[in-house]
Amino acid sequence: MMYYTGIDIGSTAAKIAVLDETGAAIDRFVIPTGWSSRMAAKHIAELLENKGIYVQDTEEHEKNTLVVSTGYGREAVEFADKQVTEITCHAKGAQLLFQKEKAVSVIDVGGQDTKVILVENGLVSDFLMNDKCAAGTGKFIEVMANRLNVDIEEMFELAKAGEPIPISALCTVFAESEVISYIAEGRSREDIASGVIASVANKVATMCKRQRLAEKIVLTGGLSSNSYFAALLSDRLGQPVENSSEGRYAGALGAAMTAKKLGERRSRQRAQVQ
Amino acid sequence: MQKLPDNFETYDEARQRGFLALKELKDKGQRVVGIFCSYVPTELIYAAGAIPVGLCANSEEPIPAGETRLPRNLCPLIKASYGFALTEKCPYFYFSDLVVGETTCDGKKKMFELMNEIKETFVMSLPNSREPREAAVAAWRSEIIRLKEKLEDFYHITITEDQIREAIRLKNRERVAFQTYLELGKLDPPALSGYEMGTKTDASAFTFDINDRIRSFEERTREVLHYWETERKGKTSDRPRIMVTGCPNGGVRDKLLKTIEELGGDIVLIDTCGGIRTQMQKVEETGDVYTALAEKYIDITCSVMSPNAPRFEMMGKLMDEFQVDGVVEVILQACHTFNVEAYNVKRYVTEQKGVPYLGLETDYSQADKGQIATRLGAFLEMLS
Structure with missing residues (x-):
């Protein structure tokens, strides 16, 4: 199973949204950013790992998600596959949330x-x-x-x-x-x-x-x-x-959608190479 | 990102090199006149046997000194320029025999009153409207004559019309060289960075021999054309082509222009007073020299002019020729005329030209570096 994870690290709260291969939102959660967005990113990776989502290859597990980070702390997410500004992500997420x-x-x-x-x-x-x-x-x-x-x-x-x-x-x-x-x-x-x-x-x-x-x-x-x-x-x-009660996740959802697009583009490229 | 030439000189390096060159010239008795604005007809300064040097400061360093006498909520260019004058930290100000100012914006014209206490500052009264045209040209013409007389008095010389005409020809040649270089931005795919264009045009002020300047522009133009023909021609680029407009951007070159190109845009056109728009129109080489100068300079499209339709006509024409995909307007903090006009620029660019627009108000500090990068990043994401 491949996951697509969006991480939106804001100045106050870090929001995370996960999509599955079909693009359905299967999880989202929020943690306080705290004093360091780098620490928050590390904490997020651990929380995801507990859910069986691995942002990086480890000895026991293979990486099974693409990650797009956004928000002012987007650069602190060292394991992100791509960084996108929160403006683009909020726009995408809002499209998904609101009809x-x-x-x-x-x-x-x-x-x-x-x-x-x-x-x-x-x-x-x-x-x-x-x-x-x-x-x-x-x-x-x-x-x-x-x-x-x-x-x-x-x-x-x-x-x-x-x-x-x-x-x-x-x-x-x-x-x-x-x-x-x-x-x-x-x-x-x-x-x-x-x-x-x-x-x-x-x-x-x-x-x-x-x-x-x-x-x-x-x-x-x-x-x-x-x-x-x-x-x-x-x-x-x-x-x-x-x-909307889900509106705070718009940025994270938009980032996850971008991750999914990135995944699709990569598999298309792989198919072309083969 | 377009690569910089191997012998690329940063603005600061050029400025530093200029100090020594100017000192040598001064020691030999060279006349030097400090100026602040592209409205000042430098032809007269050349005709007086003097070198014009630009005194617009691009650095954050002298701002605290400037703020000891000027309000904080003022344009950083004005505060920095005055701060340099006050602390005697700018060799170009120090070496200037006389400063020529102009009544462009309110901030500058009132600052010149204070600057005059440090060094004699001759202020030209620029009409703030080109309408009715005849009256505006006549008024500016008489100010140009007043400047000529001032230079004659100051240096105890006579400036002949022949000398002015020769300076006009020389400056026109320089304009052609500048313009041809800046028109390299039309190349598709681009072959030189906008950061380079901005740096080279601004830093050229530190090369004091006009013929050297012309040669340097011609040389770089040939180099870039060769590079384009051999390595770029026929290739495609998915980097959006950006026009930068608004206030002089030398003081935010790294924070803004460099960031645009690092984030994936190509600056193909810089439409500011230091850019192509002031080079395009030449001075008539025949007829009355003063009228010819007045006609050219009154048409500069700075936002201090009201109304300012020529700015939009010129911008539209350039946007088409340079195939611009997005417009970034730089407003220096508290520059009222550009800031108010920005509303019309956005309307014109988005509605008439159908091109996305981003306006950024900023100053010389690094405080908003992150925010600026986010805005520029989002703008470029929007274009791609």
Whole structure:
């Protein structure tokens, strides 16, 4: 049995997806990236080995998977057969996760990057990424959640219950000071959380509007399972934004699909040689 | 990736070699005028018996010094150039008798006020519109005459029209040599790297004899053509052909241009002020010299001009001729005119020409190296 493995090492979490020979997704899991993407890659290889998927030849086992790595830590995956950027992978993965359409816009809110990708006829035709700043990314939410002493899920629960107060600073560091002064004023955690999430949604929506958007918009990445966030984006874009509990695996799935294509190309080449 | 010639000289090596050559010339009494922009008609400087040297800084090193007096949120080229002037670390600035600036962008023209405190800086007032044409040409013509008079006063000389006309002929010959070299980018499959083209054109400023420069371009052109004929012709390449446009990119050459080629693209065309677009139009060799110079230079297609339709016409023509598959636009941080115009460039490139476009805003630091590589990687994946 040959497997096709996609490994998406993001700044916060590493996502892994495995396809079988038919292209069916047979496994996926997530681990925290931790401090070193190299260590994470090693750990992933061990976890895969426990499942009978061998990324390298060893004394006991033959390599039985092609691996494509993606995400900011893609270069740390030394055993990868190929490295592909997360933009291409998210586009491919989103095609698999959400029903195939001629054109789809993919919004991926990641730990340190947010991307808006326009996919037409299965190919990336345009993309935008946030500039070197954490506004509009998962990191922004994480920093503010820490300040409010909650985790990210609780942060969203609080936000749902609150009335957003304006967070105007775009810089994460200045926005944190803004949050601190709201705390000092005695504003409720719900309202502050609501303001923080709204500010991220606004920033992401502005980025989306800088690009031609498809009729179908989907949310991938770490916030994909979050219907509340998708609804906020829908509201700002005036267009439905679909989300999915599997959306965080879009990058890994796209990488696994690329691995499968790589395998097909290699066997074609082998056939030609013979 | 296209290989670099065996005797390839990096920009830094050429710059270093230039120091010594310029010092020798200075010791012999050579006149030297520092300039910042392709709008400055260097014909007048040659006619004055002087050598023009470009002072646009490409290095990150002097930026902290520049930021002691300039705002942080300013173009890195301006901060670095001023930083060099302030710290006296740039021999080219040091050797310049006089600096000629121009009112192109707001950042530069206000910086020149400060630079003037360090070394005399003569600022030419460039019209920011070519319309109505007659008025724009007349205004620029009178500024060109003002520069001539300034040079005459400064060096206590008289500049004759014959001297200017001779300089025009010489510069035109140089333009032809530059242009022919840069047109090698049209070859399919490519036979030289865009990184080389960018480096060689920028570094040529450190060869002070214009005839040496012409020879060097002609020689390399012959070499590349021979290589193409014997080793490349008839072969196919699946590497996308990239045009780089936008701001001057010397300060991000390694972070950007080199990365594009390492990741699998071929830069065939660099459409910036240092690239082919300023070489294509020659100066009329007959008629009034000042009008001829004004006509040529006012047509340079920098984004400081508003409106700027000629940039798009030229870009479209070049994209066809060089068979461009993708466009990467480089915006230096806080360059408002290129940054705002980028919206129209993207619209033009994608909608009118049907070619993918990637815009990148960056500065001279290495902080965004990884992010830039990811964007470029994804863009090239998208093209292949």
